[in-house]
Amino acid sequence: MRVASLNRLSLKTKLITVTALIVVASCTTLSWLFIDREIASMAEGLAHNGKLVANNLAETSRHAVFAGDQERLQQLMQGALISEQVAYVLILSRDGRLLSADGKGVWQQYVADPEQADRLILMSLNRSTSSAALVSPPFQDRIIELDNGTLLTSDDLPHGRTCWLRLLAGTAHPIVFHLTQAIQGPTLSLNSDPLLSLTLTESALNPPSDTALQTPLYGYVLVGMSSSQGHLLLRKMAGQVVVIACIIIAFSFAAVVYLTRHITTPLTALTSLATRVSQGDLSVSLTPSSHDEIGQLTTTFNQMTTALKTREDDLTELNRTLESRVNTRTEELQRANHKLLQLDRLKTILVSNASHELRTPLTSIKIHVKNLLDGVTGALGTDQLQALGRAHENIERLRTLIDDLLDLSRLQAGGVELTWDDVRLDMLLRDIVEGLRYYSEQKQLAIDLVFPGQLQTISGDRDKLRRALTNVIHNAMKFTPQGKRIRIDAHQLTDGSVLVTVEDAGCGIASEELDKVFLPFFRSPHTSGTTRGSGLGLSIAKELIELHHGLIWAESTVGQGSRLFIRLPRAPQDAPAVIRDTV
Incomplete structure (x- = not known):
């Protein structure tokens, strides 16, 4: 939900918000680090100054303490209190007795009270049960605070830096560094003068065992350094x-607003122009x-609209x-189509007329040759009989070619009518194979008829279907070599139509020639030169199959044989629109 809300924000809002947060966080962090460092530096300086004051006062008050000179x-102490940082000064004797005390402001009244002064003294003496433990260089002994007459020591106060932060916020009284010197x-060297050694130690029977230098203790100086x-x-x-920090944030915010406006204003203009372009206005720039x-993007946008305008003008033209x-x-x-139709019609008429004109003399020639072969004109020699036999064979081939041309011409001219009847294709295929048995035995071909089950009858012209299937x-x-096998398969499809497949073991047909095998007189260059044929059989078969509203096509691979598929509908109205979708 939050991501969706952020996505709805404008780019300008996002840039200003993110940059403002970064600048504020950076300024706040740097300010805190700077103040924190100044607090540490100020605390160290205050403690250092206190040590100097205490050390100087201890040096200068040595003789006055020894002599008990209260005026000195x-x-x-008055001289030490001249410093604004010194809050109070207490001078003690060696046994911790208060010799003199003075202070400034509220501390003057506080140290003037013997009971309160004793509290300050006890803070120093409580660090050890032995007063000799206080004989050391100056050190920060306590951090104290005077709150309405109540003395709070460092044990009652938070951490020293926290005290400074409370002072900075105005929620606490100034703190005091309580130092002891x-x-x-x-x-003195006790071994240098035996008599002095006896006097000072008050024991002649117990001479000192060490030869180190010894320093006498006269008293203590307690100094309070105020913050x-x-x-x-x-x-x-x-x-x-x-x-x-506020000035930096304000200038940064102004700079961010300016830069953001510099970025988003052209983008907003580009968005508006892109909307107009999407509405069809290509004249914008x-x-x-x-x-x-951003300038490069604007230039590219102008180039795009110019190119679109040019293309639109070209498309309009x-x-x-x-x-x-x-x-x-x-x-x-x-x-051109009318001319082609005329030429095709003239070709059909020419072929038909030529076939009719050739058929009559060819029949006469055939009869005379047959009479000669039958010996009607007398006995003939062996060579003459062989020559006449070859002539008779070629006459038969020529007659078949003429018949095929006549049939193809009639089919293409639409002059063939079908006699519809119920046909069992499995029985028809058996009859055709039986009729071609003599030819198959001559080539020693094995023919496999495969029918997965009894085929249902279809509507068609039995003779025309016999002619088409026989040709295939x-x-x-x-085209199948001698001794090879041919497979003929027929099975019923789910829509009631019958698919017949004739597969040979010939040389095959190249893929670019598959669409040409049903053209008249086409002969593949891969076929053997000894294979004879008019080149009209598959063309006639295609015309007859399509006349039954069927489909015929070929599949082949060079060197692996060919397969011809014939699909015949159960009835003419059941003819499929596409060949291979249901196969």
Whole structure:
């Protein structure tokens, strides 16, 4: 659901939102890191200054502490309190007794109260049960806060950096770094003077066992370094950082808006023009506003619309002249078709007339040759009989060719009528094979008749179907080598039609010649020169099959034989529109 809502946002909104979030996050992070580093630096500086003050005060107050000079100690504390960062100063004796104390602001009243001053002293003494443990270089002992007279130590306060953040937010009082510094005397060597060693140690029977230098302890200096000034500086600096961050964010936002408008305005214009182009207006164009990718896109869009306009003009011109050209071409085709029909009709008439004219003298020649062979004119020699036999054979071939030409001419001229009857193709195929037995035995051909079951009768002209199937089977026998096998298959299809397949073992037909096998006088160049035939058998078979509203086609592979398919409908009205979809 959220992804869909984001997808509905405009590109301008997405760019501005994402960039604004990045800029705000970057400025916030950098500001926090800067303030955090300043807090750490300010805390370190305050602690360092406190150590310097405590160390300097310990050095300068050594003789005053040793001599118990209260006036000198007061002067030294006043001098230390001149620094704005010093909140209070306490000077203790060696045994932790308060010698002098002073402070500024609320701390002046606080350290003036002996009970409250003791709390500050106890914070230092509680670090060890032995006062000697305080003899060390200056160190930050505690972070404390004075809240309405209540002293909060570092054990009661959150982490030191959190205290600074609370100060920055104005939700806490200034914190104080409470530091302790030991006041030490000059370094003495006890082994250098036995009498002094006895005096200081007050034990002559227990001389010191080591020879190291020893430093006497006079007392302690307790200094409180206030963060009030740093807190004011930090708050001022934080305000400046926030202002600078806001200025950066504002300028970044303005830059993003400008760049986004620079990107989205041309895209919006392109979208509007693309809509007009989709509505069919190809005359639109847009002037590129820059040389960047958006400008290149605009230039490409203009080139596209120009190309589309040119193509549309070309198509308009083509459509304008197309009708006249189509009409002109149609008239030319009609004239050519009319001429071809006339030529075909003349060819049919010529073939028919020539066949009729040739048939009469050919019949007369055949009768005379037959009489000579029968010895009607007297006895003939062996050579004469052989010559007359060959002549009689060629006369028969010529008569068959003339009959085929006459039949084909009548079929093409539509002068053949069918006598419809119920025909059992399985029985018809057996009769045809039996009638061709003499020819098949001469070539020693094996013929396989395959009928998966009894075929139902179909409507057709028995004699015309016999002629068509005989031509197809005889063609297979003619092109099958001696001693090979021919397969004839017939089975009923689901729509009631019968599919007859005649498969031979001949030389095969090339794929580019399959559409030519049913043309008159076609002879494949792959066939043997000894195979005789008029080249009209398959043409006549095709005309007769189509006259029965059937279909005939061939499939073959060179060197693997051929298969001829004949599909005959159960009745003329059941004729299929497509050949191979149901096979």
